[in-house]
Amino acid sequence: MGYLLCVFLTVLPSVFSLPYFMNGRPRGGMVGVPVLSERPHTEPQEQWISQRLDHYNDADLRTWQQRYYIDDSHYIAGGPVFLNIGGEGPLNSKWLMAETTWIQYAMKYGALCLLVEHRYYGKSHPTVDVSTDSLQYLSSEQALADLAYFRNYIGEKLNITNNKWIAFGGSYSGNLAAWFRIKYPHLVDGAVATSAPVLAKLNFTEYLEVVRDSLASSKAGEACNKNIQAAVIDMQKKLQTTEGEKLLQNIFQVCGPINSTELKDVQNFHSLVSGNFEGVVQYNRDNREFEGAVGTNITLDTLCDIMVDESIGDPLHRYAAVNTLMLQTYQTKCLDISYDNMIQEMRQNSWNSSAAEGGKQWVYQTCTEFGYYQTSDAINQPFGHNFPLSFSLQQCQDIYGKQFNQTTLTAGIKSTNTNYGGLGLKTNNVVFPNGSIDPWHALGITQDVSQSVTAIYIKGTAHCANMYPEKADDLPQLKQARKTIEILIGKWIQ
Known part of the structure; x- marks a missing residue:
């Protein structure tokens, strides 16, 4: 479907047996290598955290190494922490260097930026292979537990436990951003869940x-x-x-x-x-x-x-x-x-x-x-x-x-929808941007749930459009959507 800036397709002069578009996910994953602006950049280095293989079995002590990145170039002491959640593809440190929408928000609010890779994608390999037996530890629940542990670990390590935390994600990782707010409301203060198909069907x-x-x-x-x-x-x-x-x-x-x-x-x-x-x-x-x-x-x-x-x-x-x-x-x-x-x-x-x-x-x-x-x-x-x-x-x-x-x-x-709420989810401080052209909006939140769970339905735009840098020919409603999200984040971090 994943920071899901939502597409990258590997191009090779070859024959592929796998479709280049399968179950809503492009071949090669969801994240490419962005074009950087001309301003000076210092590339964040790969960092690793030990995670439990199975967060729900206390007798299982096996661990694995999860990849993440940190960028503090915009951070003002006491400012918010922006947690960008990886989806079904590899991450790249350049997403912390490119002036995408969430980085522009970080510049405005003096945020510390974190980028966390999803278990089983990219270099975050919890098991020796991807056999069926190994994949039993791949689930949204395990991924959310990874995020909770990561949040506590980094909070203590960098002394940012009491800062305001905002989660970002698009498509499947948009689900994770919203669900992180639902399941761990004491750990994250708001979420931007872009093009998130929160209803499993x-x-x-x-x-x-x-x-x-x-x-x-x-x-x-x-x-x-x-x-x-x-x-x-x-x-x-x-x-x-x-x-x-x-x-x-x-x-x-x-x-x-x-x-x-x-x-x-x-x-x-x-x-x-x-x-x-x-x-x-x-x-x-x-x-x-x-x-x-x-x-x-x-x-x-x-x-x-x-x-x-x-x-x-x-x-x-x-x-x-x-x-x-x-x-x-x-x-x-x-x-x-x-x-x-x-x-x-x-x-x-x-x-x-x-x-x-x-x-x-x-x-x-x-x-x-x-x-x-x-x-x-x-x-x-x-x-x-x-x-x-x-x-x-x-x-x-x-x-x-x-x-x-x-x-x-x-x-x-049924378990997924029961666990997270589907379209009847209950939470606050979450915004759900969706585009009318994007087929995934049919499984997402397109009308306000409450005053603090808002929908932004952007006519004429497609999947995760609001996450990309602005173009001169962007539709006015897309430009307004980005501004509305910026204002909501400002309210959440007060």
């Missing part, structure tokens, strides 16, 4: 519905969705004949022959090409070039312009042209639709494997406590119904084991 059908609405807001209008729908219907017809399979293999640049009798491959095929649209919509016009992200020039208007361009051919060929654009953008030789290849890559257990860059860990969390499956089960959306809930649930079992089934996941989701 098994079948996230609303995701494609928001994608549909966002595409309809493009310059092409509803014609974009109509042509996508026509293309998908044509795809389904072509998959019924050998000649049609060969055509699809050619125009979509599929890595090998298409065999429509292999249901999982067909489901994966449809999921991958719809993902071309999902990823672009999720980050539409966000200031991602700031963090070295690829494809920042591709917007929902870019894709919809292709989908209504009759010079390209019929809707199916336009749909394939979008896929070609994405393959070229991410320098991928061909589209690997093999389900077995994807599963085999996700089954790798080494920390040096491609799966362990974060994809395997994040999917594990969706299979145990969140769901969040962006299925095609919604009735009114243009991408067909070819990757249903069963497709996502099968991946849980095929990657991690038969015990990871719908029954156990449903119980995990």
Whole structure:
């Protein structure tokens, strides 16, 4: 989905079996390397803290080393402490040096800035590998307990226990920021929970519905969705004949022959090409070039312009042209639709494997406590119904084991919502910014819960937009959102 400035995609001229957009998380993680301003910088050094492997078993004394960074260049004695929570990707010290929104707040309020990496991501390795058995200690509850211990440890070490503490996070780490305030209100005084999908849900059908609405807001209008729908219907017809399979293999640049009798491959095929649209919509016009992200020039208007361009051919060929654009953008030789290849890559257990860059860990969390499956089960959306809930649930079992089934996941989701409150959460001093273009807002807080739990619904913006540095062409409502958050923080630290 993670400081979740919310995207970075590793670009290599290769063939990938893993999608570059999987369960709402880009391949390579959520955090790139930001562009620094010209002012002098001193790069913070890696620091490490010993954490318990299992905070909830007093008989288990095993520990591991968690990475964190400290920057005191803006700190005024007695000022607030800003705790930026890592999500499902590696951290980089440059996020303390770049003038992102939270750093601008730190400059204004004289804050000490802390950046903490999430267990199992980046260099924070609690176990020897990422096997299923090892991943049992990966959960939001364990991560929050890590934060609580870290907060107390650093508070005493730096004599800042009695300072005001504010938590920051975006997407999943936005959840953690809000939940940290809920579960440990004595340790943190406020939270900025950006684009936080606080409601765990098994079948996230609303995701494609928001994608549909966002595409309809493009310059092409509803014609974009109509042509996508026509293309998908044509795809389904072509998959019924050998000649049609060969055509699809050619125009979509599929890595090998298409065999429509292999249901999982067909489901994966449809999921991958719809993902071309999902990823672009999720980050539409966000200031991602700031963090070295690829494809920042591709917007929902870019894709919809292709989908209504009759010079390209019929809707199916336009749909394939979008896929070609994405393959070229991410320098991928061909589209690997093999389900077995994807599963085999996700089954790798080494920390040096491609799966362990974060994809395997994040999917594990969706299979145990969140769901969040962006299925095609919604009735009114243009991408067909070819990757249903069963497709996502099968991946849980095929990657991690038969015990990871719908029954156990449903119980995990219920536990998550019971533990934190879902959309009915009870707390104070938390702000929830969300963008209307971002599909994740459908699982977030978009209306004020109370006078001290406020929502900022930013029309026309996407995932985590308010966390990025301001651009001259930012929408007025986005600029106002950043200002409103600044004012709220000022109230919390009084």
